[in-house]
Amino acid sequence: MSQAFDPRVGYDENGVMAPKAYDAILLASFGGPEGQDDVIPFLRNVTAGRGIPDERLEEVSHHYRKNGGVSPINAQNRALKAALEAELVARGIDLPVYWGNRNWAPYIPETVERMYAEGHRKVLMISTSAYSGYSSCRQYREDLGEALRDTGLEGKLEVDKVRQYFDTPAFVAPFMEGLADSLAEVRAQLAQAGNPDGEIKVVFVTHSIPTSDAEAAGPRDLVAKLDTDLYTAQHLAVADAILAGVPAAAGLEHTLVFQSRSGAPHIPWLEPDINDALEEYKEAGVAGVVVVPIGFVSDHMEVLWDLDTEAKDTCAELGLAFHRVPTPGTHAKFVSGMIDLVSERVAGADGNALKSGRDSVAALGPWFDVCRPNCCAKVMRDGTVKPTIAAVDSEVGVPSP
Numbered sequence: 001m002s003q004a005f006d007p008r009v010g011y012d013e014n015g016v017m018a019p020k021a022y023d024a025i026l027l028a029s030f031g032g033p034e035g036q037d038d039v040i041p042f043l044r045n046v047t048a049g050r051g052i053p054d055e056r057l058e059e060v061s062h063h064y065r066k067n068g069g070v071s072p073i074n075a076q077n078r079a080l081k082a083a084l085e086a087e088l089v090a091r092g093i094d095l096p097v098y099w100g101n102r103n104w105a106p107y108i109p110e111t112v113e114r115m116y117a118e119g120h121r122k123v124l125m126i127s128t129s130a131y132s133g134y135s136s137c138r139q140y141r142e143d144l145g146e147a148l149r150d151t152g153l154e155g156k157l158e159v160d161k162v163r164q165y166f167d168t169p170a171f172v173a174p175f176m177e178g179l180a181d182s183l184a185e186v187r188a189q190l191a192q193a194g195n196p197d198g199e200i201k202v203v204f205v206t207h208s209i210p211t212s213d214a215e216a217a218g219p220r221d222l223v224a225k226l227d228t229d230l231y232t233a234q235h236l237a238v239a240d241a242i243l244a245g246v247p248a249a250a251g252l253e254h255t256l257v258f259q260s261r262s263g264a265p266h267i268p269w270l271e272p273d274i275n276d277a278l279e280e281y282k283e284a285g286v287a288g289v290v291v292v293p294i295g296f297v298s299d300h301m302e303v304l305w306d307l308d309t310e311a312k313d314t315c316a317e318l319g320l321a322f323h324r325v326p327t328p329g330t331h332a333k334f335v336s337g338m339i340d341l342v343s344e345r346v347a348g349a350d351g352n353a354l355k356s357g358r359d360s361v362a363a364l365g366p367w368f369d370v371c372r373p374n375c376c377a378k379v380m381r382d383g384t385v386k387p388t389i390a391a392v393d394s395e396v397g398v399p400s401p
Contacts, residue, residue, distance in 0.1 A: 015368025016358070017160065019347035024096050024120040025088075026159065027081050028108060028140055029128040031101025032064075032071025032301065038104065039064045042071075045103040049380075060262070063305035073300035074104070076329065077128065080298070083335045084126075091339060093346070093354070096120075102143055109147040116157045123159045124345055125389075126338055128297045130166040132367070133209060133217045133231045137164055138376035138388065145387030154387075160369070161390040162341040163358075166234050167241070167365025170337015171297075171328060175238075176245040178325035179292055183248050186288040189321040198287025198321070201253050203274065204239040205311075206295025207302065208258035211268040212378075219372040232256065232270065234364055238294050241362035253286075259295075259306045274307070275314045288321030296327045297334075303327060345369070 011017045033042040042064075043057040064071060081099050088095055100111030115123060125144065129136040141161060148154040165171050183200065190198040209231060217223070218230035226233050235256055243249050257277045261269045272280075274291075281289065291311060293303050307324050315322035328334035343355035358366040371391040380386070 011368075011370050015370055017345060017369040019345055019351070019353040020122055020124075020160070021347050022095065022122045022124045022160075022342075022345065024098060024115055024123045025084070025342060026111065026115070026123050026125040027077065027084065027097055027099045027128070028125050028143070029077050029099070029101050030073060030300075031104030031107075032073040033104060034070050034074055036065065036069030039069045042104050063301055063309075067301070067304075071301045072304065073298065074101075076298040076300060077101075079330050080128070080335070083330045084338060087335050087339045088342075091343075093339070093343070095342070095346070098123075102139070108143050109151055112144070112147050112153060112157060112159070113151050116151075116153055121157060123157065124342060125159055125161045126341065127161070130164060130171050130297060131206075131231060131234050131295070132164050132166075132376060134213045134376045134378045135207075135209060136231075138371070138378070141371065141388040141390050142386040144389045148389070149387055159389050160345070162338075162345060163369050164367040165337070165341060166238050167360045167362035167367065168337050168341070169359055169361050170334050170340065172238060172241045172245070172361050173333045173337075174328040174331040175242045175292055175294060175325060177331075179242060179246045179290060180248050182290040182292075182323040182325045183246070183252075185323040186290055186321045189323070190288050193321070195287055199253070199285060200288045200290065200321075201255065201281055201286045202243070202249055202292060203277070203281075203289045204235065204242075204254060204256045204292045204294050205259050205274050205307065206235050206256070206293070208261045208269045208271070208273070210263065211270060213376075214270055216378065217376050219375050230364075234362075235294060237363040237365075239292075242292065242294070259311070260302045274311050278311065278314050278318060278320065282318040282320055286320065289315065289323075291322065291324045293325065293327055298327050298329045 033039045039061045040054055040057055043061060077099055081097050085097050098111050098115055100106050100108035102108060127140045144159050148157060186200055190196055214229040214231045223230050239254060239256060243254060257272050257274045258270045259274050261273060291307055293307060296303050312322050340355055340359060344353055344358060346354050348354050360366040373392060
């Protein structure tokens with residue numbers, strides 16, 4: 001690893017931060033309700049500042065209500081936290097793991113206060129989102145910036161963030177395994193239906209976002225070199241990397257679609273929606289689909305409801321064979337890779353990072369550690385500029401990815 005670090009900014013010409021003596025890890029996630037009484041307060045947190053009445057929130061709460069008001073995401077984060085802790089112990093890395101959410105307990109501000117109270121001063125954050133974009137990266141950085149400011153810990157507690165990891169083998173490899181298994185399952189379904197040679201389409205899916213957010217994602221000079229927005233380009237790169245590692249998928253048609261659109265209907269979001277796309281595939285003669293949820297780290301509510309319920313029901317109505325690939329979750333390769341990301345950044349006794357090199361198996365990676373000015377910026381309704389972490393506020397010394 002290059003050690004040509006600029007002391008003014010703390011990273012080298014490749015956007016790699018100098019290793020530091022971090023003393024704790026923060027696992028940051030979205031959060032979710034854990035009972036019927038939590039649903040509306042949780043949705044108020046998610047939609048804060050948009051002026052959405054509780055009556056409207058109740059209308060969109062049905063998928064939580066049908067699951068007892070419980071989102072699976074918190075249980076999944078507890079499992080991931082435990083798996084990360086076990087991997088750290090196995091490697092002899094003495095770093096405690098804390099967990100904080102944006103929208104439900106344990107909240108990020110409370111977590112950073114606890115970390116400081118327990119003696120930690122340099123923290124490295126992992127978020128449960130792999131891609132660039134406002135909601136998937138910058139909003140986490142803003143949440144930490146606001147938490148440090150509002151708790152009075154700004155300048156006292158230092159929080160950095162691992163790079164976005166869409167391109168890493170940790171994220172891609174579990175999908176490769178799942179795609180191979182799901183292809184076999186769909187072929188078995190078609191054979192049982194008397195159509196063993198039916199066409200199978202591989203459908204990569206991610207969370208839709210407003211077109212304006214997609215257009216704002218990433219540094220301007222990099223985006224100018226792309227044929228599409230960065231958010232879409234990163235997902236397409238992941239899809240290509242997964243397909244390259246699954247011989248059974250060779251020659252199959254594949255596509256990228258979107259799910260979970262929300263917000264006012266007059267605001268454009270990325271399309272097509274998966275359910276609309278499924279109807280088109282049926283009309284084109286497709287017999288079965290393998291759905292690969294590459295936008296997600298775990299099988300939380302939007303995966304279980306939007307894919308395993310709504311998209312699966314759409315396929316049943318259309319007569320399409322269907323199988324959904326698991327998300328990484330606590331897959332051993334994913335957990336190990338997350339600790340690899342930590343090891344890229346943590347200084348050992350000799351001052352060098354515990355792990356040299358930056359693993360990457362997809363185009364556009366490896367991503368940089370420090371975001372550029374206005375990267376993935378979103379203009380707030382009140383015109384405020386939120387503080388961030390893991391970013392630079394001027395063009396001086398800004399690295400290339």
